[in-house]
Amino acid sequence: MNVFYATIYGGILIGILFDINRSLKENFKIIKKTSFILDVLFWIVITLIVFIVVNTISKFQLRYYHFVALAVGFILYYNTISKFILKFNNIVIGFIKLLIKKIILNLVTILENLYYIIVYSIHLLFDIIFYIPSIIFTIGRKSSRRPLVKRK
Known part of the structure; x- marks a missing residue:
């Protein structure tokens, strides 16, 4: 009788994994498009659980009541x-989706601010390197050409 109850627990575990599979399919649009892969993975895991339960309980002496107990548990x-x-x-x-969404939005905000800090710093550096000397040389050339006030 303990073998039957233990196999019922295996059926309950299969039911829990079935609900996890359903939840994933309902909540993620990407998984809806690739549900075949998730279904194959689900059945592989279920097969492994059945083999582990049957091996643990009765050393691979597979009986019809194992399947009945799995079905009853499920x-x-x-x-x-x-x-x-x-x-x-x-x-x-x-x-988890909300948490990941907030993390990604905060990360994008940080990266966007970092981008502007880097771009404006480089822009300021180029201004200092090229624009300010250009102004100084232009002022120097204009002041050496002619005086601003005409003397008589």
Whole structure:
């Protein structure tokens, strides 16, 4: 009987991973377009979980009740707490998306300000190097040509 209960827990774990998969598909547009990859990854992970559960519990002596217990665990999970776990996953994913969005916006703002600091510093440096000496030489040339006031 312990083998049956342990396999039910494996079915519950499969249900939790199923809800994580659903949450990811609902919250990310990129994942909707590439859901095939996520589905394949999900089924690979599920297969590994089934093998690990069956190996841990009964040393790969696969019986029909393992599949029944996995299905019972999944159905039990899906009909009881799946809604709450799905809402919780959506809240966590929404929080993470908001956090990443704020981090990226702040990083862009910092980089934009840094860009302007660098550009204006270089502009000031070129002004100092080229424009101010040009003004000094222009003033020097104009003052040496003729006096500003005519003397009689």
